[in-house]
Amino acid sequence: MKCGLIEKAKSQFVDTIEKEAYVWCEKDWKHDEYEHVHHRAQLTFVEEGYQYFHIDQKIYLVPQHHVIWIPSGKAHKITSEAQTVNLTVFLFKSVFEDEFYRNVQVFTAPSVLKEMLLYASKWNQSLIENEEQDLFLKAILKSLPNFCKESNGLEITVPSDIRLIPVCQDINSNFKYNMDIDSLAEKAQMSVRSLQRTFKNETGITLQKYHQLTRILKSIELIDTRKFTLSEVAYKVGYQSLSAFTSSYFAVMKTKPIVRKSHGVSS
Structure with missing residues (x-):
């Protein structure tokens, strides 16, 4: 299992979770360095360390206190040489129609967003229906385009x-x-x-x-x-x-x- 998703075959994940959105915190995260894909949109917040995301012939750097948005169905591989990587992953079954959600985005988490993401960690791996959680995660999702005033341009195209x-x-x-x-x-x-x-x-x-x-x-x-x-x-x-x-x-x-x-x- 990875971030709540069950790996039925290498790189292919099956989503058995019924919740619209959920949270998965990972302390001292370890990567596996192979490409995988899943059918939930993903928001990753790097609290400590850094990660490289390999997507569509591009390499995106996500340093500490940055977030990356990955649309549903987008194959990606993750690498890192950081001593310690602590992160929180948010997985969404459905998203809004704005153009923002259709593309990979990397940007600094403003202080307000950072506090919201850290607060949401209290629901780590919780599969119990919770109205506050549902509304809170939906508010984060809806606010992302406003928090992303400009991407950092931390990608290198191969x-x-x-x-x-x-x-x-x-x-x-x-x-x-x-x-x-x-x-x-x-x-x-x-x-x-x-x-x-x-x-x-x-x-x-x-x-x-x-x-x-x-x-x-x-x-x-x-x-x-x-x-x-x-x-x-x-x-x-x-x-x-x-x-x-x-x-x-x-x-x-x-x-x-x-x-x-x-x-x-x-x-």
Whole structure:
């Protein structure tokens, strides 16, 4: 059983729960790294740690205090290297007709939404009919489009053009260093101009943005270990100063980086 759903065959889940919506809290969550699908819409709130969701050739980062909305029937795989992942999953049998609910959404949980999600955890795994729970979860569901003022843009599209694969691999391996656009073009066997145009068409972002996103994603993983100061993290992902790193992090995450104190490390 996973989040209340019974796995009858690998990746295929049967929903035997009659309730319209229910809550499943998971402390120290462990992933299985294979794609699965179910016929309930899913809202996941990451209370601690971070997760990567692999959906439709895209990789979505869901850091601490963020939520991801996944429409019904959307196949997804989840991975994470976080030391600890604590999360709450909300599964809805039916949703409203708004466009919002038809697409994957990732956004920061505003303080009001965060408190609502934490309050709802008191119904963890409860299958008993409860009027307050039904109304409360429906209110969360109805309010999601208003809470999602703008997505964080924390997704990276995996290009289908095989010429771009070595380009992505090079950036992923050498993110600490400045990009050598001529070298990347040579790897793709394209001109620089053609590489930039093709990459943007395939992924929706520029090479420079991909490089920045890769650095910030790596920094989130390092921050999660609680072994480094922010200055150390900045250096490890290729920034020459803490202020440059903080500015880049804020541009992507819409918040400043914070290292939680652990084993003598502080921000």
